[in-house]
Amino acid sequence: MPLPRFGRFTLPRPTLPAVALVVLSLLVGAAASDPLAVRRRAQPPSPGTDRSSGGTLPTAATVAAIDRLLAERRSVAELEAAAAADELALLRRLWLALAATLPSLEEIRSFEADSAPGAIDRALAALLADRRTADALARRLAAALVGDEKGQFIVFRRDRFTTWLADQIAANRPWDGIVREMVAARGLWTDMPAVNFVTQAAADGVIDADKLAGRVSRVFLGARIDCAQCHDHPFAAWRQGEFEGLAACFAQARLSPVGIEDDPRRVHRIERGSVAAVATPVTGEGRNVPPRVPFGREWFGTGGTHRENLAAWVVHRDNRRFDRAIVNRMWGILFGRAWHEPIEDLPDPGPETNPDDLLDLLAADFRDHGRDLRRLITVITATEAFRLASTHPALDSDEGCDRVAAAWGAFPLSRLAPDQVIGAMVATTSLQTIPRDSHLLTRTIRFFRETDYLREYGQVVDSQGGALPATIPQALVQMNGKLAREMVEANAVTSTGRIAGMARDDVARLELAFLVALTRRPTSEERELLLPLLTRADTKGRGVEDVMWTLFNCPEFSWNH
Amino acid sequence: MSSRLRRAVGPRPMGIGSAPTERRSVLLAAASLGLSFALPALPARAARRRGLERPRSLLVVWLAGGPSQLETFDPHPGHAAGGPTQAIATVVPGVVIAADYPRLAEVLDRFALVRSLVSKEGDHERGQYAVKTGYRPDPTAIHPALGAIAAHQLPAPGLELPRFIALGGAEFPSRGGYLGNELDPYRVFAPGQKGQNLVPHVPADRQTRRLGALDSLTRSFEAGRGAAVRRTFHEHTLRDALTLMDSQQLAAFDLDGESEAVKARYGDSDFGRGCLVARRLVEAGVRSVEITLQGFDTHARNFAGHSAQARLLDPALAALVGDLEDRDLLDSTVVLVMGEFGRTPSINPLDGRDHWPHGFSCLLGGAGIATGQVIGSTDPDGVAKHPADPVEIPDLSATVLAALGIDFAREVATPVGRPMKLSAGTPLARLLCGEA
Numbered sequence: 002m003p004l005p006r007f008g009r010f011t012l013p014r015p016t017l018p019a020v021a022l023v024v025l026s027l028l029v030g031a032a033a034s035d036p037l038a039v040r041r042r043a044q045p046p047s048p049g050t051d052r053s054s055g056g057t058l059p060t061a062a063t064v065a066a067i068d069r070l071l072a073e074r075r076s077v078a079e080l081e082a083a084a085a086a087d088e089l090a091l092l093r094r095l096w097l098a099l100a101a102t103l104p105s106l107e108e109i110r111s112f113e114a115d116s117a118p119g120a121i122d123r124a125l126a127a128l129l130a131d132r133r134t135a136d137a138l139a140r141r142l143a144a145a146l147v148g149d150e151k152g153q154f155i156v157f158r159r160d161r162f163t164t165w166l167a168d169q170i171a172a173n174r175p176w177d178g179i180v181r182e183m184v185a186a187r188g189l190w191t192d193m194p195a196v197n198f199v200t201q202a203a204a205d206g207v208i209d210a211d212k213l214a215g216r217v218s219r220v221f222l223g224a225r226i227d228c229a230q231c232h233d234h235p236f237a238a239w240r241q242g243e244f245e246g247l248a249a250c251f252a253q254a255r256l257s258p259v260g261i262e263d264d265p266r267r268v269h270r271i272e273r274g275s276v277a278a279v280a281t282p283v284t285g286e287g288r289n290v291p292p293r294v295p296f297g298r299e300w301f302g303t304g305g306t307h308r309e310n311l312a313a314w315v316v317h318r319d320n321r322r323f324d325r326a327i328v329n330r331m332w333g334i335l336f337g338r339a340w341h342e343p344i345e346d347l348p349d350p351g352p353e354t355n356p357d358d359l360l361d362l363l364a365a366d367f368r369d370h371g372r373d374l375r376r377l378i379t380v381i382t383a384t385e386a387f388r389l390a391s392t393h394p395a396l397d398s399d400e401g402c403d404r405v406a407a408a409w410g411a412f413p414l415s416r417l418a419p420d421q422v423i424g425a426m427v428a429t430t431s432l433q434t435i436p437r438d439s440h441l442l443t444r445t446i447r448f449f450r451e452t453d454y455l456r457e458y459g460q461v462v463d464s465q466g467g468a469l470p471a472t473i474p475q476a477l478v479q480m481n482g483k484l485a486r487e488m489v490e491a492n493a494v495t496s497t498g499r500i501a502g503m504a505r506d507d508v509a510r511l512e513l514a515f516l517v518a519l520t521r522r523p524t525s526e527e528r529e530l531l532l533p534l535l536t537r538a539d540t541k542g543r544g545v546e547d548v549m550w551t552l553f554n555c556p557e558f559s560w561n562h
Numbered sequence: 563m564s565s566r567l568r569r570a571v572g573p574r575p576m577g578i579g580s581a582p583t584e585r586r587s588v589l590l591a592a593a594s595l596g597l598s599f600a601l602p603a604l605p606a607r608a609a610r611r612r613g614l615e616r617p618r619s620l621l622v623v624w625l626a627g628g629p630s631q632l633e634t635f636d637p638h639p640g641h642a643a644g645g646p647t648q649a650i651a652t653v654v655p656g657v658v659i660a661a662d663y664p665r666l667a668e669v670l671d672r673f674a675l676v677r678s679l680v681s682k683e684g685d686h687e688r689g690q691y692a693v694k695t696g697y698r699p700d701p702t703a704i705h706p707a708l709g710a711i712a713a714h715q716l717p718a719p720g721l722e723l724p725r726f727i728a729l730g731g732a733e734f735p736s737r738g739g740y741l742g743n744e745l746d747p748y749r750v751f752a753p754g755q756k757g758q759n760l761v762p763h764v765p766a767d768r769q770t771r772r773l774g775a776l777d778s779l780t781r782s783f784e785a786g787r788g789a790a791v792r793r794t795f796h797e798h799t800l801r802d803a804l805t806l807m808d809s810q811q812l813a814a815f816d817l818d819g820e821s822e823a824v825k826a827r828y829g830d831s832d833f834g835r836g837c838l839v840a841r842r843l844v845e846a847g848v849r850s851v852e853i854t855l856q857g858f859d860t861h862a863r864n865f866a867g868h869s870a871q872a873r874l875l876d877p878a879l880a881a882l883v884g885d886l887e888d889r890d891l892l893d894s895t896v897v898l899v900m901g902e903f904g905r906t907p908s909i910n911p912l913d914g915r916d917h918w919p920h921g922f923s924c925l926l927g928g929a930g931i932a933t934g935q936v937i938g939s940t941d942p943d944g945v946a947k948h949p950a951d952p953v954e955i956p957d958l959s960a961t962v963l964a965a966l967g968i969d970f971a972r973e974v975a976t977p978v979g980r981p982m983k984l985s986a987g988t989p990l991a992r993l994l995c996g997e998a
Contacts, residue, residue: 148701150687204685215701225702343978345702392786402789414790457749457759471796472744473724476803477759486763530778534771547764547772554772555779556796562787 060380063366068385070359075408083389083411088112090562091121091388093520097417097561098335099128099378101137102424105431106496106517125382129375132171138374139167140420141334145220145345146183147201158190158197165194175372176327177316180221184312185305189260196261199254199308208261210251210269214244221315223326223347226295239295245271246293250311263306316372321350324364328377332363335381337415337561338406387412391562415561416471422479422559426488429517429549430495457482471559480554489549491542501545507535510545518552616894618929618966619844620712621886622694622852623837623879625871625901626732627686627859628922630915632905633868635659635923636677636940643907643944646865654934662872665880671934672883672892673899673927674993678938678949679958681903681919686859689902689919690734696959696985703976707736708898708962709850710745711984714738715968716849722809723848724748729836730854740976747852754835756815760807773804814846815839827881829874837878841885844895858901862912883927892928896965900924907944921949924958930965930995937993956987964989 075082086094092112096104104112112124128134143163148155169179183198190200202212218226226239226247249269254261272287292307294300294314302313315323325347333339340359341347347360354361367377381387386409393411395401405411417425457478479485491498496517504510511531515523523531531548538544552558625634637660638644649658652667657675659667683689688699695705706714713725728736728747738745750757762769784791791797806812817825817838828834836853843851855875860867879899886892904922905915921940927933938951963970963985970985 212701219701346978390786391790394786396786396790397788399789399793402793405790414787414794416794471794471799472746473799473803473806474746474748474759476799477806480800480803481759481762481807489763524782527779527782531775534775537771538768543768547768547775550763550772551775551779554776554800555783556791556794557779557783560791560794560796562783 060366060376060383063362063380064383066356066362067359067380070357070362071384071386071409075410078404078408078410080395080404080408080410082385083391083393083405086388086390086412087521088121089520090390092124094335094387094412094561095121095125095128095382096520097421097425098337099137100131100133100424101140101418101421102133103428103518103520105428106513109516109520122383125379129378132167135167135171137420137424138170138334139163142166142330145330146198146216155201158200161190161194162197165197170374173373173375176367176374177323177372180316180323181312184217184315185308187260187262193260199251199261200256202251203256206256208251208254208256210248210254211244213251214248217311217315218247219345221326222320222322223329223341223345224322225346243293243295245269245290247295247311249290250292250294250307252290252292253307263308265306318368321354321361321364321368322347324368324372325350325360327374328363328367328381329360331374331377332381335378335387336413338413412562417559417561421561423484425558426484426553429553430488430497476554479559480550485550485553489546489553491546497545497549498542501541507532507544510535510541511548514545514548514552518549519555519557617716617718617847617849618712619716619848619891619895620709620850620962620966621840621844621882621895621897621928622709622850623875623882623897623899624690624694624732624852624854625858625875625899626690626854626856627901628689628903628905628917629858629871629901630860630864630868630905631677631918631921631923631940632907632915633660633865634663634872635675635925637661638940638942638944641942641944643940643942645909647868654936657936660868660872662869663876665876669880669883672887673897673925674931674933674935674937675923675925676937676953676958676993677921677923677940678952679900679904679922679924679955680949680952681922681955684903684917684919686902686917687734689917692955693900693902693958694736695739696956696987703980703982704737704739705982706739706741706745707747707852708959709736709747709852710738710741711963711968712850712966714741714745715963715984716966718847718849721811721847721849722805723811723814723843723846724806725848726850726852727843727848728852728854729753729839730832730856732852732854733856736852740982741974747850750815750839753815753832753839753853754817756812760812762807776800811846814842814848817842824881824885827877827884829877829881831874831878833874834878834881837882838885841882841889841891844886844891845889860905861910861914861916864905864909864914886928895928896926896931896962897928898924898926898962907941920947921952926958926962926965926993928965930967932993932995935992937990953990954987956985957990958987960985960987961989961993965994 072082089109089112092104092109096102112120115123140163143159143166146166147159147162166179182195186193186195186199188196190197198216199208199213202209202216214226218224224239226244252269253263253265253267255264255267269290269292270287271290292301292311294311297314297317297320300314300317300320302310304310305313314320317323326345329340329347330344333342333344350361351358354365356362363377363380366380367373370376389410389412391412391414393401393405395405396411406413457474488495489497491501493499497514500510500513500517504513508528511528512522515521515527531551534547534551535541535544538547632638632644633647637647637649637658639647639649648661650661650664650667651658652670654670654675657670659670659675681689681692682698683692691697691699691705694707694709696708697705709726709728718725724747726736726738726745726747728749730753731749731751735749736747737743748757752758764772780791780797813819817835820838825835825838828838833853833855840851840853855871857867857871883892883897886895886897900923903917903919906918908915910916921938938949938953940946940949960970968984970983970987970989972984973981974984976982
């Protein structure tokens, strides 16, 4: 990894504890309320009570309709719903899904101190307003929008794009407005970051219209029209000519000294199987393909550039594929499993909105309420399905697992993505919330460690968003890796060290370690089984290190549940 | 075509073909356990036969960045495209390679040299994907690298090491793709040292306590989620990782037992050590090894850059092939030496060469390969863009798989149920041995 250079000198790579010490000393002034300190703490609410103020929320009708639909599905499958999830389990889910990290001990304390009804809804509202949520959602969406290729310029442009997208999400800009700008923006990749949706397809000064048409259809419409790039789609109605027409919508776009711009003279031309956007006139063999969309032609804009007209078509309020695609993707982000997978190959919507189709229900609510991503998240997370426990009596057999999964009878187990694992590990090193605005510590750890860690950890998500099982190298890096050692080590600045030094006894140490790493308290049985780690250790520090190591490596840590 | 080729490259790997004789099964078991050195010495014909019976391995020497064909295996001295690079004769009559490769010249007959590869990808990431998988990048599926296919298709009984190991830090690692991420290679960034993350941070007594507690917590998480948690394979993977940490076979990563003379032959470099480790891994029964040499992306100072690379590659590759042969492993190992594309015949103002996927070279040797031949040629003056007798990347991938005894045309269902052929190409019959 390149280090900053000044003249002939290269900055030494600081050790993490040293950096952490500096940052912590900055934080200490603000840390008037020590989360370790015993404060008034509300009794943890019992599961199922005061879960939300759902009945009074403006989203209540949609949530109730979804709950009814899922109840019917369970009834057909003759399956009871799982019990309601514990409040802290919900808090953990929300943090992992939205901010890609865990709630700190400070946040857990403050959540538990809020004993009024609707605490989880207030926690959600706070998370939605948190910049970390915008950043994490932007990372998730950008992976689908502009891919995860690694070339140097692609990385720079993707960073600019992701930051821009996070800004839009933070400002709660409607999704259709965001998408319109991506598809049709003009300008330099540096000061108009949205154009990087288009520059992702630029290679050797040429824009690959096929690549963009494929991306538009898969990400925005949940349809693999790009199968028709080479042949008619085997199952769906897409024809090769329809794909060519879609690609032709990008023919005017070109790279110029002022960035991406649209040249009205350019046409999409196909010659002996190869595709090129060329300026007219053209002689010789081949054919010009005019821009054309595969359905809903009346939604295609008029008077704008081809890309502006295409953008109008994509986001048209009658284009139900557009809304269905994003609500399915968001369901996937929140549950760890999309309602329909593969995520980019959704079934065709029927001619009319179907009240028995969950995607239609959510899509209609989304469209009718300003395509507001925050509202969409609020609706999905308020459903009964989101708030069910991940335990269920039927999960004891393989056959039962399939039934529960098909009927959404319990919250699904899903593998955390690498950024969630690293976010969770970093969060556990500090007892306080690491504020986004002074996130030098997280940034520093990320800068020096994330690349190494991810390099060794590898991929856990396949190209369709499904989670992949863990690999041996991942198990090894989690058990024996450098980051794991630094996160676990008991010293003056890590939570391990502070728990070891400041908690009143081993029972309290164990409880704090569980709260920090698993967002819950140990059961009495777990207490009995794990306390020997503390009581038999040479020092308190080593004892807590052993507990933290165990928590980092258990399936509960790396699987959302 | 395919059945003929399959016959031509010998019996299917162990466990798939007909019932073996007792002696054969003993030999196979010995070979699969990495005991090739314990096998009795045999006359050349019999040794060759043993090589054909033994489960095969794939060894890919990856030249990352796009090696210049003109400065490696396809020099054109005295011509416009050739630049200052000189050529030397090799053991293959009439075939010359770049003068920077004197040791490789002595063993070139162990390889077939293809000088007319054509790819459609001129970007590093896309190019390496195309060459390593045999398919162009496709946003709807991730294809497995040849190394992952070999690891998936070739049995490795008794192997505790990962089936697919990548040595040296490749910028774009090979993937298991739709075959599963358990086929992603186990990556060793600094070959010659043990693989990373293999040693626990704490002494044995603490590790035992930690693992005991981990077991308790796993049971606790299984309560009410039994089968769902088992389906995560979390515990299974952890157990495999712990087995690996304790495995005697890890000695294959360790070069302490190798003499200084052997190490010197490979060269005192990470790459040289990587090649030596690669040989030891193949010997231990690892089915697929990839070793990366970075630094071929010479847009500037192409000639000095390539000479520096040759000083690393030439001794290591020659030593590797010689060692594999001496240990009777070459007949059961397919060795592929190549990068993502070649470099332009024209020389740019920075004395560099740029990306060129239109006619570049690779070496292919070992098991089942008809060696000692050259296929294709490029225009010495760099005028003609297309090489004579072009070889397409998918056909090269089918050839490699066929040489490994893998049914290259087999369709495998991706996780979303889409049928995909392991290779979409057709093997080049002239690159494969006609008879066992």
